[in-house]
Amino acid sequence: MPELPEVETTCRGIHPHIIQRRVKKVTVRNPSLRWPVEPQLPKLLSGKTLLSLTRRGKYLIFDFGNRFVLWHLGMSGSLRIVKPNEAIKTHDHVDIHFDNNNILRYHDPRRFGAVVYTTEPPLDHKLLSDLGPEPLSENFTAEHLFQRSRKIQQPVKSWIMNSKVVVGVGNIYANESLFNAGIHPLSPAKKISRQRYDIFYQEIVNVLSNAIQRGGTTLRDFVGGDGKPGYFAQELHVYGRGGHPCTTCGKPLTEKVVAQRATVYCTNCQKR
């Protein structure tokens, strides 16, 4: 579920229901996430007020005043607001109860997600300190991509998914933005011209902001308990369409595994 637009949607969806509220209780049903959840977490957060909730890359940052929680949703995680009468399901691993009767509930079948407690300033934390720019900020530019790619022999598709280059470009949007930009995913990053990075940059921005907007649509029923985002399915050009006709030229799309991730492209429309 969580690419950057999904995490952003989650952030906006839960924010109004828990911001400036005091933690009454924390329940950890299964601490075996990507890293073990800090055993003292309930004690450490109880009585604290959530002062801010922000996002950096695909991490949510909960600020309880000199105590922070960095929350990553992994591949299958979701966070939503529930009421105390809502039944607990399999894979509901963590609950944070707030003083307005709202519960923040974490659900994650695969447990690739993480709940990391820290007292360090979050942006100095090892998990966040080396992250590349936010794709929708002014720090992210075509020039940045061009400069950083000059020595990189790696396929541009794998490279752009590296969060040290830019955060938030996951497998879906790497495939989509490369298609939109007409760039072959296997091109070595350093072989791509400055002009083409202009286009690629613009397509990354387009595709992500578009998706966030659509996430905004999902936002409405988010707290209502649906929890099933479906914003992306329609307008995808290549992702999940290997073998199907290219939406531009009609030629069957090629699907290959690149760096262990499904990669779909049109050999006719995307050039090296």
Added chain:
DNA sequence: CGAGCAACCTGCATGC
């Protein structure tokens, strides 16, 4: 240092 890839874990679709 870059590059490649195994690992973490469960659910689901597919094929026999």
Added chain:
DNA sequence: TGCATGCAGGTTGCTC
């Protein structure tokens, strides 16, 4: 119906 297989939206941390 049962079982084996492969694949899934992410990221770290190991090897070479």
